[in-house]
Amino acid sequence: MTQSSGAPKAILFTDWDGTVTLQDSNDNLTDKLGMGYEKRKVLNDKILDETLSFRDGFTEMLESIHVPFDKCIEHLLKEIELDPGFKKTYEWCNSQGIPVVVVSSGMKPIIQALLTKLVGVEAVENIEIISNSVQVNDDKSWKIVYKDDSSFGHDKSRSIREYLARLPEGSKPDLFYCGDGVSDLSAARETHLLFAKRGRDLVTYCRREGIPFTQFDSFADILDKIQQVVRGEKPITFFAEK
Template sequence: MAQRLMFFIDFDGTVTTRDVCEAMISQFARPGWEEINRRWEEGTLSTLACARETFALMAMTREDLEALAASQELSPGFPEFAAWAKAQGHPVYIVSDGYEDYISLILQKHGLDVPFYANRMREGPSGWDMEAPYYNELCGRCGACKSKIILDSMDEHSTRVYIGDGYSDRCPVYLADLVYAKGSLAAYCRRRGIPFRPFENFWDII
């Protein structure tokens, strides 16, 4: 019998051609967000703290968010990859330290039904805030702990495949049997001696 694969895939900049969260912030946040983001990428600021400081600078409506999501494109080959994995019986999970609010809109736009784990945005009288249903108090680095999601979901009889491109993908690569990496994640894997396969889009993975 062929080996069963389980795919755990980052969203921003991996499933999509752009980092949607960064696009949202750059478009709707007042000056100052770049410094907040730099501290997050350096690991000196958690996702929760980064989000709350950034949301304090945001001037965005729900309609703005929907328009932004509608303008996003998927990485070439992702719909075909999702269809191939389903046909082969390989589960696919999107694991994101971004937000389900735009992830769901983008997947719906492209007619895709892929399960995902992510943070949530909440709009209130004083502006936007963040909910983190997959937060790991033992670490606290990310809002959605991808490592915990993988540990809770994985099947010991399957080969775990991780696909990503950035900072929040560093921890989960240690749990994967096979890693596809690009961008800063590929650079991290090289520095740490973590075996990986480079990719540009999902045609490289099918």
């Protein structure tokens, strides 16, 4: 694919929780420090069935957590693990001039802390994080500050379009997106190849809506397919399934 000067040949957009990490940090906080798994699962099912907005369900989950924000981060640094293939994927993309962009419905301070520990300070400098933020009060209470006014709290499709609008005119990079859950629904149609984590809610949604995708178990699978596309060995359509 011919690129304009300064334009990347591909862009890897990815969800964070449960995609780059093996566990979802927000689910972990809710299950262990908040309302617990059973109540969270009820809300999650309503979100997937589209009888409850992601924003409203997620807000209810987070409001059940009455632990100072710094303690939440300390807890997560002990609990959350990295997908074993992500670091190699990031390093290869970085060597090829392919941006890796985290597009998350989580909270930026948590992502930064985990990324620093699990991948390194350099990764924090190189990987753009587009996500919600947090308001921490003097009494150590806190609340999520959503990125936008959408029913998702962070409309990932909007963030992807805004990112692409910053590229040089005439840019036509191959666009990849990696996700696993209900917060990725808005991004599912925005890129050329959607990687959906096997056995997770995003696969269920894509099959229901007829959205082409390819399943992955780890970022090792993602890296292999991206390399084949970028090297011209296989077209993107080769990997898409419904």
